[in-house]
Amino acid sequence: MAGPKIDALGQFTLTTGLGPLGRAVDFTNSNEMMLAGAVIIVLLFALGLRRRALVPRRLQALVELMYEFVHNMCVDTIGEEGLRFFPLVFTIFSFILLGNLLGLFPYFFTFTSHIAVTLSLALFVFVFSTGVGFYTHGLKFFKFFVPAGVPGWLLPLLVPIEIISYLSRPVSLSVRLFANMTAGHVMWEVFAGFMLLLTASFGILGAFASIVPLGLNIGLAALELLVAGLQAYVFAILTCLYLHDAVHMH
Amino acid sequence: MRRFSTALLLVLAPSAAVAEGTMPQMDFADPLTSTQILWMVVILVVLYLLLSRWGLPEIGKVLENRAEVIARDLAAARAAKQAAETAVAQMNATMAQARSTAQAEVAKAVADAKAKAEADAKVLNARLEAKLSAAEAQIAEAEKAALAAIRPVAAEAASSILLKLTGSPPAQTALAPCLDEALAARKVA
Numbered sequence: 001m002a003g004p005k006i007d008a009l010g011q012f013t014l015t016t017g018l019g020p021l022g023r024a025v026d027f028t029n030s031n032e033m034m035l036a037g038a039v040i041i042v043l044l045f046a047l048g049l050r051r052r053a054l055v056p057r058r059l060q061a062l063v064e065l066m067y068e069f070v071h072n073m074c075v076d077t078i079g080e081e082g083l084r085f086f087p088l089v090f091t092i093f094s095f096i097l098l099g100n101l102l103g104l105f106p107y108f109f110t111f112t113s114h115i116a117v118t119l120s121l122a123l124f125v126f127v128f129s130t131g132v133g134f135y136t137h138g139l140k141f142f143k144f145f146v147p148a149g150v151p152g153w154l155l156p157l158l159v160p161i162e163i164i165s166y167l168s169r170p171v172s173l174s175v176r177l178f179a180n181m182t183a184g185h186v187m188w189e190v191f192a193g194f195m196l197l198l199t200a201s202f203g204i205l206g207a208f209a210s211i212v213p214l215g216l217n218i219g220l221a222a223l224e225l226l227v228a229g230l231q232a233y234v235f236a237i238l239t240c241l242y243l244h245d246a247v248h249m250h
Numbered sequence: 251m252r253r254f255s256t257a258l259l260l261v262l263a264p265s266a267a268v269a270e271g272t273m274p275q276m277d278f279a280d281p282l283t284s285t286q287i288l289w290m291v292v293i294l295v296v297l298y299l300l301l302s303r304w305g306l307p308e309i310g311k312v313l314e315n316r317a318e319v320i321a322r323d324l325a326a327a328r329a330a331k332q333a334a335e336t337a338v339a340q341m342n343a344t345m346a347q348a349r350s351t352a353q354a355e356v357a358k359a360v361a362d363a364k365a366k367a368e369a370d371a372k373v374l375n376a377r378l379e380a381k382l383s384a385a386e387a388q389i390a391e392a393e394k395a396a397l398a399a400i401r402p403v404a405a406e407a408a409s410s411i412l413l414k415l416t417g418s419p420p421a422q423t424a425l426a427p428c429l430d431e432a433l434a435a436r437k438v439a
Contacts, residue, residue: 012274034290038297045305052312054319058256060312067309087302094301095294111286115275120287149282182275 006193007143008186012113030111037098066094070236077240081247085240088128092121093236100181100228104221112231113181122174125239133246143250173238180231184224191217405429 014021016030048056048063056064070090074082082089096112103110111117133141145162146155195210202209277283302330412420 008271014274014280014286014339016282024401026282028282028286028291030286031289031293034293037294041297042300042305045301045309047333049305052315054316059419063309064313067306087298087306090306091294091298091301111290113275114283114286116278116283116287117290120290178275182273 006190007195008193009188010191011185012182014114015220022229029109029118030114033099033102033109033111034095037095037102040098040102041094048097066090070094073237073240077246078247079236082240085132087238089236089243092125092239093232096121096177096235097229097232100226100232103181103185104224104228110181110185112177115178116176118174119170121235122170125173125187125242126170129239129242129246132243133249136247137249141246141249144245148250169242170237173235177231177235180227184220184227188217188220188224191220218242340381401433404433 014028014030017029018027021027022032023064043060044063048060051057051060053060067090070093071083071086074086074089079084099112100109101109103112130141133144137143145159145166147158147162150158179187191213194213198210198213200206274280371374405425408425411417412418412425
């Protein structure tokens with residue numbers, strides 16, 4: 001058929017952003033959204049901090065809410081030592097959250113749907129938490145791979161499993177975010193393209209029938225909003241969990 | 251892991267069915283795939299520095315200040331409550347003391363008045379008694395005087411009667427015992 005084709009993956013294509021200047025330094029459209037997200041976060045703080053009221057208004061309350069949310073997450077998951085990592089966890093959480101949320105807007109690029117981005121973030125978290133582990137415990141951190149209270153003859157089996165599960169952390173961390181964001185956006189595109197296909201193939205009848213994929217997309221929008229927040233939360237809490245393991249070794 | 255596989259299925263099913271091309275995310279030959287990471291690092295480092303040096307500490311200060319103010323207000327309220335309680339206790343104590351003092355005073359006044367009234371009554375009684383006894387004495391004296399006056403009168407009357415009867419005045423010595431007897435019979439003398 002010669003009608004419109006569904007190009008579900010075109011939305012993920014990288015181009016250069018910010019005009020000729022961006023082309024010169026390979027500043028991509030995903031970097032545009034990262035910059036937008038970072039600027040929105042900084043603006044939120046600037047606006048939220050303008051009044052410093054005892055009883056906060058909406059923007060200040062929003063920033064304080066985010067602060068306390070991540071603050072509590074750090075303290076609850078890592079313990080009091082977690083406060084050292086609070087700015088880092090907050091940066092990662094807010095960056096991913098804004099990336100996910102901005103990606104929900106039509107024609108906006110979703111940088112968290114790029115495995116290169118999520119894998120870089122996950123590898124950073126992995127290397128950083130491992131570094132914290134060795135920094136805190138020295139070579140004793142290797143004991144992390146030896147589960148306590150296990151008979152000796154099981155160790156040759158369990159230690160490799162522990163190591164593999166530890167090494168698979170960055171993979172699961174990155175693929176979870178990447179897959180969630182990509183899947184949602186692909187489904188959106190597929191359903192939207194299906195509407196065009198229906199209309200092109202069946203005319204008026206098809207246009208009426210395309211109300212079904214439209215409804216699906218509306219439901220999907222709510223689901224994607226949930227996923228955007230949830231995946232940012234999951235990434236942040238797993239970062240905290242890995243840091244907890246590095247600090248406490250259990 | 252299950253979430254991961256379902257998510258992967260969700261990605262792969264539509265993409266395999268619909269798209270002929272490969273995923274742009276997997277196109278690592280594209281230099282933009284790696285340069286976006288470079289720029290992401292720059293953006294993240296700047297964001298981290300801004301948040302850790304300025305944004306988060308400032309918000310922390312606002313929250314700390316709020317907690318401080320609330321704690322201070324609570325402490326002030328608690329102190330005020332305590333002061334009020336102390337004042338109430340003091341007032342109650344003062345009231346109780348005043349009441350007991352007043353009661354003691356009233357009781358003393360009543361006792362005083364009673365004692366005074368009793369004394370007055372005693373004095374009055376004594377005076378009345380004295381007056382009564384004086385009056386009685388006077389009466390007795392008067393009676394005595396009156397009775398004393400009867401004898402000469404009786405003697406004279408008897409003498410004059412006897413004179414008229416006999417024609418001669420009676421001998422005083424004979425008359426006296428008769429007079430005494432008569433008077434005694436009448437229980438006058």
